[in-house]
Amino acid sequence: QVQLQQSGPGLVKPSQTLSLTCAISGDSVSSNSGTWNWIRQSPSRGLEWLGRTYYRSKWYNEYALSVKSRITINPDTSKNQFSLQLSSVTPEDTAVYYCASGHFGSGWGSWGQGTLVTVSS
């Protein structure tokens, strides 16, 4: 059973970079079947998939068009975790951020606990 544990600050200033980490237990970020995702939820935007990283003989990253110019998702094989960086944040980026894992065609069966990130000066 995969468990995901999120960490990172809950307050970020406008124009700065939001950074969160998701530690994995019960699976490997380098597995050839898993996908490692970031999703956010806000009252105004609902649930929004932000992007994912996965390994299939090489690393792949895919990002939502809405944040593609500002987002980076990186795997960290030494710590078995993956991270989210979202640059140039505005108050519109205020949301609960989740990491989630799954397999192609099987949905996201494991979720982190969620982190409320507020963008405010």
Add this chain to the structure above:
Amino acid sequence: QSVLTQPPSVSGAPGQRVTISCTGSNSNIGAGHDVHWYQQLPGIAPKLLIYGNNNRPSGVPDRFSGSKSGTSASLAITGLQAEDEADYYCQSYDSSLSGGIFGGGTTLTVL
């Protein structure tokens, strides 16, 4: 506005059957991409309820079922229980957007 359209709310009495619809387009559900359903209780991360259109993860009661046809999908809940009160979201993949997409969510009220 979400790419997948769900009714904002549905309700039913205990023991009844309710369905939640999820309408997409030819670039997502109609393109053959799988539909997944999630249940979310207040303040908690979404929980996978149905995957691959009509499959239940281990531990999900068989009162929950999913179906898909054309550009739409549906979640059915039979034998409604008070504990089923929650928000429900459909999710799929969109070829035009090259990414995951969600419905706007449906709040289920058990009367």
